[in-house]
Amino acid sequence: MTGSEVSPSFRLAYVPGVTPTKWVRIWNERLPGVPLTLVPVSAAEAPGLLRDRGADAGFVRLPIDRTDLSAIPLYTETTVVVVPKDHLVAAVDEVSAGDLAEEIVLHPLDDTLDWEVRPGLPAAERPATTADAVELVAAGIGVLVVPQSLARLHHRKDLTYRTVTDAPASRVALSWPEEETTDLVDQFIGIVRGRTVNSSRGRAPAAAEAPARQKKSKRPESGGARHKPAAGGSGGKPPRAGSGGARGGKGAKGGSKGGKPRRRP
Structure with missing residues (x-):
């Protein structure tokens, strides 16, 4: 193939x-x-x-x-802190990084947040993954700051999370x-x-062609006015073939001559 x-x-x-x-x-x-x-x-x-x-x-x-x-x-994404449901942080709607100064804040090896200065106190060891860190939070060893989608991904009934207002976002x-x-x-x-499904980068010019075609179709109508007859009664009708005032007059005159009898000598 x-x-x-x-x-x-x-x-x-x-x-x-x-x-x-x-x-x-x-x-x-x-x-x-x-x-x-x-x-x-x-x-x-x-x-x-x-x-x-x-x-x-x-x-x-x-x-x-x-x-x-x-x-x-x-x-x-919004950044949140994951805590046990009976933690003091769970009593408020949001916290700042400074509010976590006395907390052990877990820092997993797969952390996705770009911290300049990490909040709280460091743990003795760094968990290998976010999932491992969540298990440690449930065990009461510390708290975890992560993007909200990761808090939802690793949701547990005994844990909750709150927004951290001044944390870096993912x-x-x-x-x-x-x-x-x-x-x-x-x-x-x-x-x-x-x-x-119907959108296309190449269809915009094609759509613009319709007005152009419309304008073109109107040109003969506007141009027709240019062929109007000139002002004046006689200009409106073409003369009849073979007609002419002078010739017609002569013919009539000649007809009157032919009507008179010739005199004999």
Whole structure:
């Protein structure tokens, strides 16, 4: 089977906390002949996966090195602190980083927040993953500051979360290898950006042609006025063939001569 005969497909990577369900559904409706495969990947490994062509495009968390990757920022998440339900923080709607100064704030190795100065007190060890950190919060060992989508992803009945007003936010972006902006990648970009099924970058000029055609069709009507007869009664009707006032007069005169009898000599 040659390369041109290989059936097209699309591989979409996504990091924890991102839910691509809506975009996948739209893809399947618009391109039923092109299967889309989801590739889960950690936030730290996502850029490398795209560079190695392990996926055609992917949802990543910024910042990333954009040397050879294109990225379209999509949205910014609220940052929250995850605490036990009986914690003092659970009694308020939001807190600041300063309110966590006396708390042990867990810092997992897969943390996605770009802190300049981390709040609170450091734990003795860093948990390997956010999921491990959530288990430690449930055990009463500390609290955890994460994007809201990760707090929802690792939800537990004995935990809750509150907004941290001055924490750095996490931005989610759609990214792909810069040199691999294929037609399928462009199709997916359109879906994510909300482009409708009938929209097309090439249809705008075509739509503008209709008024032009309308104007052209009106030109003969306006031009018809130029052929109106000149002012004056006789100008409106063409003369009859063979007619002429002088010749007609002579004919009449000659007719009167022929009516008189000739005299005999």
